[in-house]
Amino acid sequence: MHGLLHPRPFRRTMEKMMKRHLLAAGLLTIATQALAETPVLTVLTYDSFTSEWGPGPAIEKAFEETCACDLRFVPAGDGAALLARVQLEGAASEADVVLGLDTSLTAAAAATGLFAPHGHTPQLDLPVEVADPLFLPYDWGWFAFVHDRTRLPEPPRTFEALAASDLKIVIQDPRSSTPGLGLLLWVKAAYGDRAAEIWQGLADNVVTVTPGWSEAYGLFLEGEADMVLSYTTSPAYHLIAEKDDSKAAALFDEGHYLQIEVAGKLAATDQPELADRFLAFMLTEAFQSAIPQTNWMYPAVTPAAGLPEGFDAFRPAKSLLMTPEEAQAARDPALAEWRTALAK
Amino acid sequence: MKPRLAPRQNLPAHLLAGLLLALVIAPLLAIGWRGTGISLGAADWAAVRFSATQAVLSAVFSTLLAVPVARALARRQFPGRGALITLMGAPFLLPAVVAVLGLLAVFGRGGMLNQALTALDLPPVSIYGLHGVVLAHVFLNLPLATRMILQGWLSIPAERIRLAQSLGFPPRETFRHLEAPMLREVLPGVALVILVICLTSFAVVLTLGGGPSATTIELAIYQAVRFEFDLARAAGLAGVQLVLGGLAALAAWGLTRPAGFGAGLDRPLRLDAPPGWRRALDVLALILTGLFLALPLLAVLMRGLPGLADLPASVLPAAARSVGVALVSAVLATAAALALALSAARRPGLWVETAATLPLATSGLVLGTGLFLLIRPFAPPMTLALPVTVLVNLALSLPYLYRILLPEARALHQDYGRLADSLDLRGWPRLRWLVLPRLARPLGFGAGIAAALSMGDLGVIALFAGERQATLPLVVSQLTGAYRMEAAAAAALILVALSFALFWAFDAGGRRAAA
Numbered sequence A: 001m002h003g004l005l006h007p008r009p010f011r012r013t014m015e016k017m018m019k020r021h022l023l024a025a026g027l028l029t030i031a032t033q034a035l036a037e038t039p040v041l042t043v044l045t046y047d048s049f050t051s052e053w054g055p056g057p058a059i060e061k062a063f064e065e066t067c068a069c070d071l072r073f074v075p076a077g078d079g080a081a082l083l084a085r086v087q088l089e090g091a092a093s094e095a096d097v098v099l100g101l102d103t104s105l106t107a108a109a110a111a112t113g114l115f116a117p118h119g120h121t122p123q124l125d126l127p128v129e130v131a132d133p134l135f136l137p138y139d140w141g142w143f144a145f146v147h148d149r150t151r152l153p154e155p156p157r158t159f160e161a162l163a164a165s166d167l168k169i170v171i172q173d174p175r176s177s178t179p180g181l182g183l184l185l186w187v188k189a190a191y192g193d194r195a196a197e198i199w200q201g202l203a204d205n206v207v208t209v210t211p212g213w214s215e216a217y218g219l220f221l222e223g224e225a226d227m228v229l230s231y232t233t234s235p236a237y238h239l240i241a242e243k244d245d246s247k248a249a250a251l252f253d254e255g256h257y258l259q260i261e262v263a264g265k266l267a268a269t270d271q272p273e274l275a276d277r278f279l280a281f282m283l284t285e286a287f288q289s290a291i292p293q294t295n296w297m298y299p300a301v302t303p304a305a306g307l308p309e310g311f312d313a314f315r316p317a318k319s320l321l322m323t324p325e326e327a328q329a330a331r332d333p334a335l336a337e338w339r340t341a342l343a344k
Numbered sequence B: 001m002k003p004r005l006a007p008r009q010n011l012p013a014h015l016l017a018g019l020l021l022a023l024v025i026a027p028l029l030a031i032g033w034r035g036t037g038i039s040l041g042a043a044d045w046a047a048v049r050f051s052a053t054q055a056v057l058s059a060v061f062s063t064l065l066a067v068p069v070a071r072a073l074a075r076r077q078f079p080g081r082g083a084l085i086t087l088m089g090a091p092f093l094l095p096a097v098v099a100v101l102g103l104l105a106v107f108g109r110g111g112m113l114n115q116a117l118t119a120l121d122l123p124p125v126s127i128y129g130l131h132g133v134v135l136a137h138v139f140l141n142l143p144l145a146t147r148m149i150l151q152g153w154l155s156i157p158a159e160r161i162r163l164a165q166s167l168g169f170p171p172r173e174t175f176r177h178l179e180a181p182m183l184r185e186v187l188p189g190v191a192l193v194i195l196v197i198c199l200t201s202f203a204v205v206l207t208l209g210g211g212p213s214a215t216t217i218e219l220a221i222y223q224a225v226r227f228e229f230d231l232a233r234a235a236g237l238a239g240v241q242l243v244l245g246g247l248a249a250l251a252a253w254g255l256t257r258p259a260g261f262g263a264g265l266d267r268p269l270r271l272d273a274p275p276g277w278r279r280a281l282d283v284l285a286l287i288l289t290g291l292f293l294a295l296p297l298l299a300v301l302m303r304g305l306p307g308l309a310d311l312p313a314s315v316l317p318a319a320a321r322s323v324g325v326a327l328v329s330a331v332l333a334t335a336a337a338l339a340l341a342l343s344a345a346r347r348p349g350l351w352v353e354t355a356a357t358l359p360l361a362t363s364g365l366v367l368g369t370g371l372f373l374l375i376r377p378f379a380p381p382m383t384l385a386l387p388v389t390v391l392v393n394l395a396l397s398l399p400y401l402y403r404i405l406l407p408e409a410r411a412l413h414q415d416y417g418r419l420a421d422s423l424d425l426r427g428w429p430r431l432r433w434l435v436l437p438r439l440a441r442p443l444g445f446g447a448g449i450a451a452a453l454s455m456g457d458l459g460v461i462a463l464f465a466g467e468r469q470a471t472l473p474l475v476v477s478q479l480t481g482a483y484r485m486e487a488a489a490a491a492a493l494i495l496v497a498l499s500f501a502l503f504w505a506f507d508a509g510g511r512r513a514a515a
Helices: A008-032 A056-067 A079-092 A106-111 A159-164 A178-202 A213-221 A234-242 A272-282 A324-342 B007-032 B042-075 B081-087 B096-107 B112-119 B130-154 B158-166 B171-199 B203-209 B217-226 B231-255 B277-308 B315-346 B350-355 B364-375 B381-422 B427-438 B440-456 B459-464 B472-481 B485-514
Strands: A040-045 A070-075 A097-102 A135-148 A169-172 A206-210 A227-231 A247-250 A256-266
Touching: A040 A079, A040 A272, A056 A070, A056 A272, A079 A097, A079 A106, A079 A178, A079 B217, A079 B364, A097 A106, A097 A272, A106 A135, A106 A256, A106 A324, A135 A178, A135 A234, A135 A272, A159 A178, A169 A178, A169 A213, A178 A213, A178 A227, A178 A256, A178 A324, A206 A213, A206 B203, A213 A227, A213 B096, A213 B203, A213 B472, A213 B485, A227 A247, A234 A247, A256 A272, B007 B231, B007 B315, B007 B350, B007 B364, B007 B381, B042 B081, B042 B130, B042 B171, B042 B217, B042 B231, B042 B277, B081 B130, B081 B277, B081 B485, B096 B112, B096 B130, B096 B203, B096 B277, B096 B485, B130 B171, B130 B203, B130 B277, B130 B381, B130 B440, B158 B171, B171 B231, B171 B381, B203 B217, B217 B231, B217 B364, B231 B350, B231 B364, B277 B485, B315 B350, B315 B381, B315 B440, B315 B472, B315 B485, B364 B381, B364 B459, B381 B427, B381 B440, B381 B459, B427 B440, B440 B472, B440 B485, B472 B485
Parallel strands: A040 A070, A040 A097, A169 A206, A169 A227
Antiparallel strands: A097 A256, A135 A227, A135 A247, A135 A256
16 A cells, blocks of 8 residues: 555545536436426326336326326335325325325225315226225226246136146235235135135245235246236237237136226315316326326226227136225235235 | 544544434334334234344355455455456345346246256255345345455555464464454454344345245335334334344444554565465355356346347436436445544444444335425425435445444554654544545445445335436336336346446545555
């Protein structure tokens, strides 16, 4: 070390670095100043909705053409993080609309008293009747186990067959992810008191439990499992975006649990008219036609042009869904059963 | 400990320590205050036990395995040594999910290892379970531990090595008189940071844990905040995590002994490189470590390359934003850690020690949520996204920096403190002529670690993310959420490459300034 005698190069490096930081800090400040004069409608939603590959950009453009306003999507993490965010902010929230809760969360959301009625009685193309005064569906999907048919040509047709097989599955944790919670409710809705028994049978099939959907799906694509909990529409993504028809969804005789994604208006919004207009716009062609190939879910109102290819490939004969109140009541006991069965 | 103290110089360091502790405790109180009472159930305590077990195992294995590797690097000279040392920075800065996928390419069900086992007609091994969690934590932390311990080896004065050589010490005696005291000073601190960071590990543990028996405190906090909105319980769990981190800091404090080699004349001298089986052992340690680190990294590279061509344009501004945040965080964290380390070297104190450790033991979710609650009454959190990111990065990277700087700051104080005091060398001149030049190597290394770490933090600031402030980790998360795994792998590769470039620039800068 001769640093004591020649400290100059070090100092020069430090000075250069400091200049660069000042520049960076300046640029960042400019970037954050995005204020506008026009009325702003703030929609709190999950990350993937706002990304440039999600529905966000197309919907923002279409709505701003009609509303003379600035529509802002604020990403709040994943679906499960949304409700916590709403509760944290309470009545002082900047947000006007929350988009992306599902029906396993709406009972808790309604109980916060933070949401206002939407006043719509729309005609929806859903497999079940849904009428919630506070929350309006905008898309939906069936949970399903997705597999690669080149490697697994004959998937099991029931949970019991899956449990009896030595197939490996990867699922999401119901304590941190909405699909994980959906699977919990699916097994409960299909088997009731036998749910614990089914989970015990599945225990040796579960390779691992991931914190969210994307980790699980990534593990499946890397070949870590034969099947992954996802949606019946997942194969359509590979078909349309990647021209790959090897992915398939296994149809179960018990029926498939539905995930219905909803939006609601916050009671404390300072833009109630704009929020109402957005919720009405949500069920129009411009919004709904963007959903299938960006969110990869079924639109709540089928667009005039119909559904893209692949969306009719895996249609379960039977749909399962608990009411929001049933789902909320079932969650804790089902979670305890799940934990006991899988904690080998 | 020192006859001549300048107490006023320690005041900024103590203020800093107080601020750090406030940053750790205030969010906890802000959250806990909103609940009615804290009650932790049996499942919560199981999570606490599992968290502690895997953290202790991860720390012990990472630290002990790093010793032979660091020693081989310290006493052997071979082509590619510098590259290997630089590579040591890479695994540590991988985002958890990227690291997991890289490891799975080697150890997963369809990974290289199992393919080789199948080819040899041997039964496959599963990575999922406690052993997989520890393996991943060793992969992430062994390189860091190696670098920190190597630093210790390089700081043994040449005069002591020469003395040992002229006395004809065999390797065993060299170990006893030179290496063991150095390890006694360095190892507890290294094990401590690894233990505490593994305590709060979330995605790695959950993904590789194999099921709910591998539940950590952080997951229980997630559940409490997101599905139950039971903030008091979240605060209680985060408090338990902090107490565990504090206990670990206390244990490391009790185990650390200064090596007390005294000053040297800075003439570079390598330890003897004993021949025979010791040489074979060194070679083996280096080859195994090289493979263990390089293969998953290679897998990360291979996964990311195909998607690079059609990456979305939004990656660029997000990358620029991340780099800006990382640079600002790194400089501030380095300055803060230096102040704390210099103060602790002058007068060791449990107060500074604890303040410089606990930020690592905070739950990311609780820290983010608490800051969100604290800031909201005064300003829309979205407008403060970047400053808060810098602050959180600073707090989370400071403990590493502190551990890296502390042994050298202590040696600096013992060797030059009195001379500098008697020359009345204080303030900026002292920093400029004594401290910065002599600590250039650990400062560069530490700043590199801080910059690279600051590239990756997503969880803590998720609540502050605004519409147009996407950072690179958020883009990666958006891509994976939209099925675009290939593009996500490419964006993650860019994230890793940028982190590594930042790390390398600081680290090499420090090493050059010290040479």
